Amino acid sequence: MVLRLGHRLPRDERVTTHVCLTSRAFGAEGVIYSGQKDSSLEASVKRIANNWGGEFSIEYEAKPIARIEKMKRDGWAVVHLTMYGMPLPEKVVEVAGKVKVLVVVGAEKVPSEVYELADFNIAVGNQPHSEIAALAVTLDRLQAGKELGRSFESNFGGASISLEPAEKGKKIRRG
Amino acid sequence: MVLRLGHRLPRDERVTTHVCLTSRAFGAEGVIYSGQKDSSLEASVKRIANNWGGEFSIEYEAKPIARIEKMKRDGWAVVHLTMYGMPLPEKVVEVAGKVKVLVVVGAEKVPSEVYELADFNIAVGNQPHSEIAALAVTLDRLQAGKELGRSFESNFGGASISLEPAEKGKKIRRG
Numbered sequence: 001m002v003l004r005l006g007h008r009l010p011r012d013e014r015v016t017t018h019v020c021l022t023s024r025a026f027g028a029e030g031v032i033y034s035g036q037k038d039s040s041l042e043a044s045v046k047r048i049a050n051n052w053g054g055e056f057s058i059e060y061e062a063k064p065i066a067r068i069e070k071m072k073r074d075g076w077a078v079v080h081l082t083m084y085g086m087p088l089p090e091k092v093v094e095v096a097g098k099v100k101v102l103v104v105v106g107a108e109k110v111p112s113e114v115y116e117l118a119d120f121n122i123a124v125g126n127q128p129h130s131e132i133a134a135l136a137v138t139l140d141r142l143q144a145g146k147e148l149g150r151s152f153e154s155n156f157g158g159a160s161i162s163l164e165p166a167e168k169g170k171k172i173r174r175g
Numbered sequence: 176m177v178l179r180l181g182h183r184l185p186r187d188e189r190v191t192t193h194v195c196l197t198s199r200a201f202g203a204e205g206v207i208y209s210g211q212k213d214s215s216l217e218a219s220v221k222r223i224a225n226n227w228g229g230e231f232s233i234e235y236e237a238k239p240i241a242r243i244e245k246m247k248r249d250g251w252a253v254v255h256l257t258m259y260g261m262p263l264p265e266k267v268v269e270v271a272g273k274v275k276v277l278v279v280v281g282a283e284k285v286p287s288e289v290y291e292l293a294d295f296n297i298a299v300g301n302q303p304h305s306e307i308a309a310l311a312v313t314l315d316r317l318q319a320g321k322e323l324g325r326s327f328e329s330n331f332g333g334a335s336i337s338l339e340p341a342e343k344g345k346k347i348r349r350g
Contacts, residue, residue, distance in 0.1 A: 163259055
């Protein structure tokens, strides 16, 4: 599960959409987001999930800190992605051993409670870049790349559209 | 080197910034972008590169197709990232063997010439997600993860600010 903190309109519209679609494509079961409620974001993520198959949830949370605390009590390991954290390769084995993982990504400024509450503060490199990139690489490593193979498409059952890998051009299957 | 196609203002402002910063953090030498010229994008990428060290270029190209053709003649292998392409794990060994790699990422709609000109059309999963995520995972795999380790920081010499990995909170070095 992925928690996106501090969504701001209109500034984060597209970046949060990318966070959601990356979460889905890389096998997360859903996204919880906080900050400003955004019905248009929710509708567009649901529409894509319906068309492209599989199960994926999106849910707004007004109180993300309380939600993190609750999920910790419920047994989730909390992984906060931040360029200030520990290098991913040094932590990936330990995190991959957890049964339930909540990956937290911020927008501009993350409250210090998140650093304290996190079981792991993890850096995908200690340079400024993108929470989308950090999320993608983390999910890739936690799953040892299985989301990139052809067989992962079986996660997206019930799709009205899907793709056949192609050397050139586009091979689209409908229905 | 990374080529970002079809930058649109204001729609792609932040996404293209993420493309640039991810390219830099993952060790690319620079970004070429096409679409709308954006001095503010260039200034912000240059400012970050100056503060955080290392060498990184950003350049506008009005004619990206001609540029791809020229770079091919100059010996660059062209890797176009698209959800329609071939699974990354099936191509990564062949691409990693190339000396000069141009990674091409599109915005909304990529001209069909790009699919034809590309030496490799590669999918980071065949589901819709994010060119930022696809770029990050591709650069990560091509470099076998070396951009995530502590020693990669030596690529960012001359920085006025850098970070020390931390389990909690922030360890910032200045000067």
